[in-house]
Amino acid sequence: MEGDIVQMGAYIGAGLSAIGMGTAAIGVGNIIGNFLSGALRNPSAAPGQTAMLFIGIAFAEAFGIFSFLVALLLMFAL
Amino acid sequence: MSSEPITGAAEVAEQSGGMPQLDFTTWGNQIFWLVVTMLVTYFVVAKIFVPRVSAVLAERKASVTNDIAAAEELKRKAEEAEAAYDKALAEARAEAQSIAAQARADIQAEVDAATAKAEAEIAAKQAESEKAIAEIRASAVESIQAVATDVTGEIVAAFGAKADAKAIKAAVAARMKG
């Protein structure tokens, strides 16, 4: 019985940590939106900054992946 | 996915429902094969792929440079040929013009000569005609004078006067001149 409660808590925690993935998605959207608005103002400078864009996306996305990982750990590794 | 009996470490991982990635007993095996993979790939890339592509790119750059130089050369030749052609064309045109002028002058000279000849002939014929006309006129005057003298003598005789032929002749001549 006690094990069931632990499992329930783990599943709830996994669901909560999935929120982190959503917020990471917001972050990635922010990055791309700002890049696009900047790129449309000055299209000639945009191609040189795509590498920075991808680095930024990678950093922002990493935290979404972390929360995904936490969710997986709670679900499967406990 | 697998129907065969699962064995060893994998079995432990699956039975606990955990993440197979965190089964550290497989890490040694994975890392060993990863290192092998990376080393083999590195030798393929570093010893075969990179030198080949570098050589190809360098060769392509060189050949493009050569082609551009050849194209410049050809362009220069074409320009030269064009200049020579223009020159020849100008010369030919000048020659044609001089030939035409010559021909024109020749024709003009011939025409002038012919005109002069014709004019001379015409003038000669005119002089002849004028002479003939003058003779005709003179003979006509003479015959009119004779007729007038005769007619005058007859008229005078008819009036019953006597007149000598000399006086009548002189009077007719004086009247006809007037």
Next chain:
Amino acid sequence: MAAEEASGGIQIHPMEQFTVRPLFGGTELHWYTITNQTVWMAAVVAVVIVLFALGTRRRALVPSRTQSIGELAFGFIRNMIVDIGGKDMLVFFPHILTLFLVIVTANLLSLIPYSFSIMAQFAVTVTLAVAVFVTVTVMGFVKHGVGFLKLFWVSSAPAALRPVLAIIELMSYFVRPVSHSIRLAGNMMAGHAVFAVFAGFAVVAVISPVSVLAISAMYALETIVAIVQAYVFTILAVVYLNDAYHPGH
């Protein structure tokens, strides 16, 4: 997820596909055992050899299709290194190119149904990330000696803040391999787990069309992710290496 339903119904094991198991019988997993992962690593090597070694065999001035692929990858990685770190970092060009080719090939091969996703294994990505980390650290000290530590000493910040910033910078430096490896493995694992989940739902006849459509859509997304994550891993390796070459802020 209904992973625990024992009898009937939907049984979804999204993590089962990442299991490393000995291929040719045997019960134990020694360090030399040939596993399903080993086979797919061999496939990666084979693809790299066919595309990039045999494809450029003719050294044609006007490239064939395979040679164009090779030249594309070559120019792509070379420009990336030159743009970020300058020409003196081209010493590492073959290493970075190897890294990129292995990751992108493994990621794309893992999209084949029933294949094995090599880059979803933490053992693999952690090894790669640690290799990058060690290379960066060693190169930093070889090139600049103790001066490499200026990387952590933000000289543009107010003097009072510098020690605090140094601690933060030091921490972020040591977190790098962690995020570097988990980003790649996590992305690949997430994509394949989602495939497995949708495929598990396809057992029910009513939702199977939705499930198949969803898998098709995910497949397109995962193709992009496979390439972008390889690119990101490579470009981050180059950026970290650039710190070793030009440590000042």
